[in-house]
Amino acid sequence: MIGQQLQFQLDWPEQTRYELIRPVVVFGSPPVERAKQTGVSARTIYRKVNRFDELSMQSLFEAEPIEDTRILPPSYRWLISRGQGHALVYAFHAPAAAPAHSEHRHDHA
Numbered sequence: 001m002i003g004q005q006l007q008f009q010l011d012w013p014e015q016t017r018y019e020l021i022r023p024v025v026v027f028g029s030p031p032v033e034r035a036k037q038t039g040v041s042a043r044t045i046y047r048k049v050n051r052f053d054e055l056s057m058q059s060l061f062e063a064e065p066i067e068d069t070r071i072l073p074p075s076y077r078w079l080i081s082r083g084q085g086h087a088l089v090y091a092f093h094a095p096a097a098a099p100a101h102s103e104h105r106h107d108h109a
Contacts, residue, residue, distance in 0.1 A: 020045065023037075031045040
């Protein structure tokens with residue numbers, strides 16, 4: 001939420017992203033001060049400024065990477081660390097075992 005007046009004047013999302021961090025990257029304003037002015041958390045502003053420092057203007061056009069917080073279960077990690085990750089692949093892709101006998105017969109004439 002960057003001020004209503006400012007939002008109406010910006011046509012592109014990239015412009016809005018830049019205006020959020022511009023006082024910090026151009027004038028050296030503290031991100032905490034910018035956070036108070038815009039209602040955006042200081043942490044978000046710090047993160048966007050760091051991305052801008054790394055990628056320059058390109059950071060305004062790309063989506064930010066999402067941290068993958070998924071963790072494999074300990075038993076899976078144990079198998080992989082012992083070079084037996086193939087067991088996991090087999091477990092997920094193995095065909096279901098066929099029943100020993102079927103109650104329904106499929107007679108085709």
